[in-house]
Amino acid sequence: MPCHVLVFPPGGVDRLRETLLADVPLEAAHFIFARPVKTPGGAWRLIVCDSMNVAPGDYLLRSEVAIELSPNVVAAAMQQARTEGLSIIVTHSHPFAGSVSPSERDRAGEALLLPAFRRRIPDAPHARLIVCPDALHAAMFDTADDECPLSVIEVGRDITVFSDSRDDRHGSASGSGVGLYDRQIRAFGEVGQRTLAAQRVAIIGLGGTGSVVAQQLAHLGVGEFLLIDPDVIEPTNLNRIVGARLEDVGRLKVDVARRLIASVNPSARVHVLQADVRDCMTARTVLDTDAFFCCTDSQGSRAILSQLAYQYWLPGFDVGVAIHVGEEGVTHVSGRVQMLGPTLPCLLCCGVLDPETVRRDLLSDQARALDQYIVGAPTAQPAVISINSAASSLAVTMFLGAVTGVPVGTRNQRLRLESGMVSRVDIPPRSDCPVCSPSGTSARGDSWPMPGRAQ
Numbered sequence: 001m002p003c004h005v006l007v008f009p010p011g012g013v014d015r016l017r018e019t020l021l022a023d024v025p026l027e028a029a030h031f032i033f034a035r036p037v038k039t040p041g042g043a044w045r046l047i048v049c050d051s052m053n054v055a056p057g058d059y060l061l062r063s064e065v066a067i068e069l070s071p072n073v074v075a076a077a078m079q080q081a082r083t084e085g086l087s088i089i090v091t092h093s094h095p096f097a098g099s100v101s102p103s104e105r106d107r108a109g110e111a112l113l114l115p116a117f118r119r120r121i122p123d124a125p126h127a128r129l130i131v132c133p134d135a136l137h138a139a140m141f142d143t144a145d146d147e148c149p150l151s152v153i154e155v156g157r158d159i160t161v162f163s164d165s166r167d168d169r170h171g172s173a174s175g176s177g178v179g180l181y182d183r184q185i186r187a188f189g190e191v192g193q194r195t196l197a198a199q200r201v202a203i204i205g206l207g208g209t210g211s212v213v214a215q216q217l218a219h220l221g222v223g224e225f226l227l228i229d230p231d232v233i234e235p236t237n238l239n240r241i242v243g244a245r246l247e248d249v250g251r252l253k254v255d256v257a258r259r260l261i262a263s264v265n266p267s268a269r270v271h272v273l274q275a276d277v278r279d280c281m282t283a284r285t286v287l288d289t290d291a292f293f294c295c296t297d298s299q300g301s302r303a304i305l306s307q308l309a310y311q312y313w314l315p316g317f318d319v320g321v322a323i324h325v326g327e328e329g330v331t332h333v334s335g336r337v338q339m340l341g342p343t344l345p346c347l348l349c350c351g352v353l354d355p356e357t358v359r360r361d362l363l364s365d366q367a368r369a370l371d372q373y374i375v376g377a378p379t380a381q382p383a384v385i386s387i388n389s390a391a392s393s394l395a396v397t398m399f400l401g402a403v404t405g406v407p408v409g410t411r412n413q414r415l416r417l418e419s420g421m422v423s424r425v426d427i428p429p430r431s432d433c434p435v436c437s438p439s440g441t442s443a444r445g446d447s448w449p450m451p452g453r454a455q
Contacts, residue, residue: 003200004140004148006034006046006089006127007313009342009443010156013136019053020093020131025064029054031077032089035445036124037312040281041288044125044140046087046150047313047445052077066105067092074113078120085447088117089138091129100130100137114141136163155313156343157411159291159402164198181221192404193221199403202226202285202292204277204305206253208240208383209319210295212392214257215242218264220396225261225268226289227254230276240385277301278362280452287312291403293395294318294340297381299353300361306347307451309340311441315402316340318347319395323382330382335391335415338425339398342443344411345429346436362453391415394422 008016020028030053034046054073061068081088090113094100102110110128117126127150130137138150152163181193199222203210206229214225233241233248233256241253243260254272261270275282278300286292286308294305294316302318309316317339324332340346347353394413401408410424434440441448 004044004046004125004150006048006129006138006140006150006152008048008152008154009313010154010158012048013152013154013160013162016051016091017131017133020091021095021133024093024095026062027064027067027095028062028093029059029067029069030091031073032091032129033077033081033084033086034089034127035443035447036085036087037287037445039287040285043288044087044142045287045312045314045445046089046125046127046140047443048089049086049443050080052080064095065103068109074116078117081117081124082120085121085124087124087126088121089127089129091131094130094132097132097134100132100135102128102130102137102139106130110141138163153290155315155341157339157341157402158405159315159341161195161198184220188400188404188406192406195403196221197223199291200224200226200289202228202289203257203295204228204286204292204301205295205297206241206257207231207237207295207297208385208388209321209392209395210293211240211242211244211253211257211260212385212389213293213295213319213396214261215264216393216396217399218261218268220400221265223268224289225258225270226273226285227257227270228273228275228277228282228285229253229257230274236380240383240388242385278304278453280304280450280454283308283452284450287314289314291399292316293399295392298361299357302347303353303358303362304451306340306353307435307441310342310346310436311444311448311451313342313443317395317399318352319391320352321383321388321391323384323387325382331418333387333415333417335387335394335417337391337394337398337413337415339402339411342436343429344436345427346433348435349430349433350412350425350427387417390417 033050034048037045058070058073060070125140125142127140136152138152139147140150141147154160185193201222203214206227231253233244233251235249238244244256248256252274258270258272261268277283283304294302305316320336322334398408400406412425414425415422429436431437436442
């Protein structure tokens, strides 16, 4: 599962390419700084947070095939990275199409720079990024001298893969695509199908909405899953959990979902975790995926996953369903689907979260027992499989729009089924939001406390 990733904000790669190719045919250099995050699976997630231009006077040598930088500009880059504990991504252009591989001269320069980077910033990996007009090349250098593959992505309204180190996964998907995925390929192409096969997706909560999401992603050909849920199947779950059978009562929900996925797509890799995402170490495991679906029923877990999406630039899709029942029966049937990630409003901006409810959800059992404002146990809420499926299908379709380019026109939708309405929601992110704004947790990585309850 682990995969090293360099994460840009929306438009970041195009702006970088424009800067570096402005003086074609001359090569150009640039320093990118990223917050390094080590995931539980052992991968690095490098979150781009700043950059440094190389001015014309900072070159000792500059031609169509080579550059040499002044020691002063290199020292300035190292000083900035050292102050904040950042990774340095040494970036330069190859001005001609098809020349994306590092040259011997590139490698000779790295042999001088990397030891200095490691001495000055020893706890962060550093990387190389080469930009040419039609491609990117990226590689990461950890403590060893050997380079590691590094994927390059942008995360925002769309999830764009510019360079992917997981070629083996792409190959396995394309081989079977002509038959099994033929109708999908006709819709969003072989590239879209390979992108789906390469996706590592977490589903948090495998109940009424999560089980539908798992089934649909398996049919779509998603290659790898992380399933997180602490609970077991109860008799009252059988009416709405897809794939659950009478004999599954008492069985873990994640195991039932794993069986469901395997029955649809036996080649999918499925990892299960019987745990509560409100615990910070459990939430951290989600960092080993490319995207997540929040299908939980507590505001505390939603708050944690919402912050995770912005603090680590890990895109998420939040799914919620509510059936309101009055004295004379059902009065309102509503659903909500919202993508979370850079430049998009978070759940707090959209008024989804109630701070007091979040606070109560995140209390320990001992603290909950002592809280005078909490009386009794939570009340079970109405749930109907067809309504769950309607919201879940919109969420999966929104995910398709983000990763394959299927024209899905919104990243925030509301369902009001009693009035027959499905509408888009356009709420701008708050400039002072403590979660999704630059002054809040956005792109902070591990420089900010991990959300969730301490274990």
